[in-house]
Amino acid sequence: MNGRSRLTVPLVIVGLYVLLAAFAPLLAPDDPNTVALARRLLPPQAHHLMGTDALGRDVLSRVMYGTRVSLLVAAAAVVVAGVAGVALGMVAGWRGGWLGALVMRIVDVVLSVPFFLLAVLVVAVLGPSLVNVVVCLAIVRWPRYARVAYSTTLQTRGRGFVRAATATGASGGWILVRHVLPEVLPVAIVVGTLEFGLMVVYEASLSFLGLGVQPPTASWGSILSDGQQYIATAWWLATFPGLALFVLVLAVNLLGDAARDRLDPAKRATVTRRRVFRRPRTAEAAA
Amino acid sequence: MTAVLPRRRLAALPATPRYIAGRIGQALLALFGVVTIVFFALRLSGDPARLLVPEGATAADIARVRDRLGLNDSLWHQYTTFLGDAVHGNLGYSYVQNRPATDLLAERLPYTANLAVAALVLSLLFGVTVGTVTALKRGRWQERVLMPIVLAGQAMPAFWTGLLLVLVFSVGLRWLPSTGYDGPLSLLLPSVTLAALSAAAIARVTRGAMLEQLAQDYVRTARAKGAGTWRLVTRHLARNTAIPVLTVAALELANLLGGAVVTEVIFAWPGLGQLTVQSVAARDFPVVQAIVLLASAVYVVVNLATDLLYGVIDRRVAAGGGTA
Numbered sequence: 318m319n320g321r322s323r324l325t326v327p328l329v330i331v332g333l334y335v336l337l338a339a340f341a342p343l344l345a346p347d348d349p350n351t352v353a354l355a356r357r358l359l360p361p362q363a364h365h366l367m368g369t370d371a372l373g374r375d376v377l378s379r380v381m382y383g384t385r386v387s388l389l390v391a392a393a394a395v396v397v398a399g400v401a402g403v404a405l406g407m408v409a410g411w412r413g414g415w416l417g418a419l420v421m422r423i424v425d426v427v428l429s430v431p432f433f434l435l436a437v438l439v440v441a442v443l444g445p446s447l448v449n450v451v452v453c454l455a456i457v458r459w460p461r462y463a464r465v466a467y468s469t470t471l472q473t474r475g476r477g478f479v480r481a482a483t484a485t486g487a488s489g490g491w492i493l494v495r496h497v498l499p500e501v502l503p504v505a506i507v508v509g510t511l512e513f514g515l516m517v518v519y520e521a522s523l524s525f526l527g528l529g530v531q532p533p534t535a536s537w538g539s540i541l542s543d544g545q546q547y548i549a550t551a552w553w554l555a556t557f558p559g560l561a562l563f564v565l566v567l568a569v570n571l572l573g574d575a576a577r578d579r580l581d582p583a584k585r586a587t588v589t590r591r592r593v594f595r596r597p598r599t600a601e602a603a604a
Numbered sequence: 605m606t607a608v609l610p611r612r613r614l615a616a617l618p619a620t621p622r623y624i625a626g627r628i629g630q631a632l633l634a635l636f637g638v639v640t641i642v643f644f645a646l647r648l649s650g651d652p653a654r655l656l657v658p659e660g661a662t663a664a665d666i667a668r669v670r671d672r673l674g675l676n677d678s679l680w681h682q683y684t685t686f687l688g689d690a691v692h693g694n695l696g697y698s699y700v701q702n703r704p705a706t707d708l709l710a711e712r713l714p715y716t717a718n719l720a721v722a723a724l725v726l727s728l729l730f731g732v733t734v735g736t737v738t739a740l741k742r743g744r745w746q747e748r749v750l751m752p753i754v755l756a757g758q759a760m761p762a763f764w765t766g767l768l769l770v771l772v773f774s775v776g777l778r779w780l781p782s783t784g785y786d787g788p789l790s791l792l793l794p795s796v797t798l799a800a801l802s803a804a805a806i807a808r809v810t811r812g813a814m815l816e817q818l819a820q821d822y823v824r825t826a827r828a829k830g831a832g833t834w835r836l837v838t839r840h841l842a843r844n845t846a847i848p849v850l851t852v853a854a855l856e857l858a859n860l861l862g863g864a865v866v867t868e869v870i871f872a873w874p875g876l877g878q879l880t881v882q883s884v885a886a887r888d889f890p891v892v893q894a895i896v897l898l899a900s901a902v903y904v905v906v907n908l909a910t911d912l913l914y915g916v917i918d919r920r921v922a923a924g925g926g927t928a
Contacts, residue, residue: 425630426637429907430900433862434880435641438896441884442645518761522866525763526881544767545870549775556771559764567759 330568347375368553379535391516394454402462410470424460511573696890705894716875723798730803735810757804766797766870802856813845854910
């Protein structure tokens with residue numbers, strides 16, 4: 318893929334998922350929770366494009382509503398973990414000393430637990446629910462952001478514009494928000510994009526194990542868990558939700574890769590070279 | 605050449621003890637932190653005694669359970685007791701089975717170890733091969749075929765890979781057993797499932813490291829001296845790309861241990877992952893704690909070992925540890 322379609326194709330796909338989630342009630346052919354035992358475990362057909370589950374619920378509708386849970390949980394987890402991690406990482410990098418050391422040691426510790434197991438432990442303790450899944454994912458993943466925020470803050474602290482701001486008497490908080498945050502944010506956003514796909518997978522994994530969103534709310538993970546139970550008779554339960562998840566995660570990962578390449582100085586060099594090469598044309602377009 | 609090697613390693617040795625000691629200290633600190641997190645995670649849930657008694661238990665019953673579990677002691681006392689017990693290898697008793705949690709773990713561990721090792725070997729084989737081929741054949745058909753597979757592999761969650769494999773090979777073709785432990789053949793599907801995600805990650809890192817090394821001058825020199833591709837890869841590139849590949853493989857162990865939970869549930873594999881899910885469902889916290897501790901310990905130790913291996917693979921690391 319060339320430079321532009323590398324970004325637009327996944328962006329369009331993610332956009333479609335967002336629309337699907339937002340307008341699920343309008344787009345879904347059926348209510349996702351209507352139980353109709355007379356039509357249980359029907360294979361895909363004209364009325365039920367993805368078949369029906371063991372309770373006769375329309376799988377297509379459930380997959381559509383499942384998009385809501387996936388996007389909501391993943392977005393909330395990324396935002397909560399991102400805000401907490403960036404704030405702690407920046408303060409640790411700015412203040413340094415025992416506070417910085419303490420925060421970064423906690424980061425090391427959390428990162429040295431296999432994170433899915435930690436997530437399982439946290440959800441087990443808090444009890445499974447939509448909010449707790451978000452809390453748990455945030456607890457497990459904030460160190461990712463803290464690490465990049467910390468190192469970026471350390472790099473920025475000694476730079477001219479920060480020292481100039483300090484010299485003019487700006488307070489630490491003001492400098493952090495006004496001068497350091499703009500340096501940290503792009504890096505944190507790239508991490509967040511790469512994390513988003515992972516969060517989608519984690520939510521589905523927890524729901525698959527029965528530790529995520531509770532029935533009857535539709536989640537891709539819980540439909541797949543039914544799919545495992547009926548794998549010998551109802552192949553559609555084990556395939557379609559997974560496909561929905563796979564395409565979303567693939568698109569988000571590609572987006573994250575593209576964003577990272579843009580930020581990476583080594584690769585940025587080639588981008589600027591291309592831009593210089595193209596300048597006459599863009600200048601024309603601007604004129 | 606072989607005579608020169610030990611002498612050079614000796615020259616770097618005075619620097620290594622400090623580096624090793626520092627890394628061991630970090631690892632111990634991490635383990636201590638994990639024990640602390642695990643201890644307080646359980647206390648966060650409120651009163652464990654309340655979770656243990658059957659429905660409709662009286663206040664006196666709860667009080668008795670609290671007393672038996674030592675929950676009436678101060679939090680600090682409970683914490684130090686827990687730490688002391690953990691150091692002595694006592695990770696508490698299973699609430700449900702009333703046996704030491706470590707016994708339960710010991711029963712299940714061989715199955716998970718089997719699965720994780722098989723998956724690690726598979727993912728290294730696939731990852732290193734694919735990463736090397738796509739780097740050497742950049743822009744050729746090999747890269748165009750393999751890279752999409754790698755990207756797809758990274759977006760496939762273990763439970764979906766597993767379900768698809770069962771659908772195709774067990775339900776459809778009836779070639780392989782889908783569940784349970786029944787001879788080496790039953791290891792195949794679970795280990796492939798578990799390996800898929802890590803294989804993709806290892807392939808990407810190998811490819812990146814290879815591409816970086818291929819641009820170096822020594823590669824051109826070796827080529828000019830008539831080294832073939834095989835010799836170039838095995839004699840020159842392998843050692844120089846080993847560190848990033850080993851690093852990511854050690855980090856992927858976390859994914860393997862976590863992914864084992866889901867994989868074992870799909871394939872009814874009688875290992876630690878299934879025990880985790882059963883214990884969570886039964887609110888058998890000491891067992892969950894013990895599993896998390898064990899997995900973290902394995903992970904920390906393997907990563908420590910990898911770090912210490914760097915010095916053997918690349919002596920510049922050992923030397924650098926002394927000057928810093």
